[in-house]
Amino acid sequence: MIEEPGSSEQRRGEDFADLAAAIREFQAEGFAVGEVTESVCGRCEGRAFRVVADDDVARRTCTACGTSEFIVDSADYWDEAEPVECECPCGGDKFAAAVGFSLHPDGEVRWVSVGLRCLADGAMGVYADWKINYGPSAHLVNLA
Template identity: 60%
Template sequence: MVEDGLPRGETFEDLAAFLREPEPGGYPIQEVRECVCRSCGGRSFEVVVAADEGAVRRTCLACGAHDFIGDSDEYWDDAEEHGVCECPCGNETFAAAVGYSLREDGEDVRWLYVALRCLSCGGMGVYEDWKISYGPSLHLLDQA
């Protein structure tokens, strides 16, 4: 569903379908993984990005554990600025998923997309994305 130009959803499946919609000039997404807290299994997060470095860290709202998405831990400290993600409605709590575009041979990740669904209004968007230019990199599929 789209309201006021913003796609909306209620479930992980909605967020995964949103991620799989082709972006003009973007790479197709073959894999989508839900972000789940590695400590407690929570699915609600505050999300911080370091846009100048292509890095994202999520904080579980249930237990407070911090986890990096993809290879973000390698670039986090190099970032000059970190910003808390905010929905256009003003909310800062999200469900999250990561979309992975794989190289043609399927052996490596080519591009990574972090999508968030606002837990207040259901608004969905891609808040960060970055290129993966090394291999092997399929281990990143387990770092959503």
């Protein structure tokens, strides 16, 4: 987790709105988050995932149907990454996920932040974030 786990400032939440607020507050590299998209399984519309990530990539696996999907542009950089399974400080490994997008004034994506909310205890944090340094990139908002 990029945010300090177990700190006195550990946020907890109950739903997507809480997770979106935590991602907006995080502001990777100081850039305001213009849009937050909830992660939903493309196959069964599930909203519970196991997630593997490193600083620049993330992939989620639906706990209901087992479908794995890369988050945003992670497939393009997966071979260079060293992802590990995300785990909450409580030991939980099932999460609700959302992606925050910092946008340029023209709507192109500048930065991506992957936020997770533990389904065991509600702890929330940003587990990965990376810069998007190519364009066009506005389509990435649909790949959360």
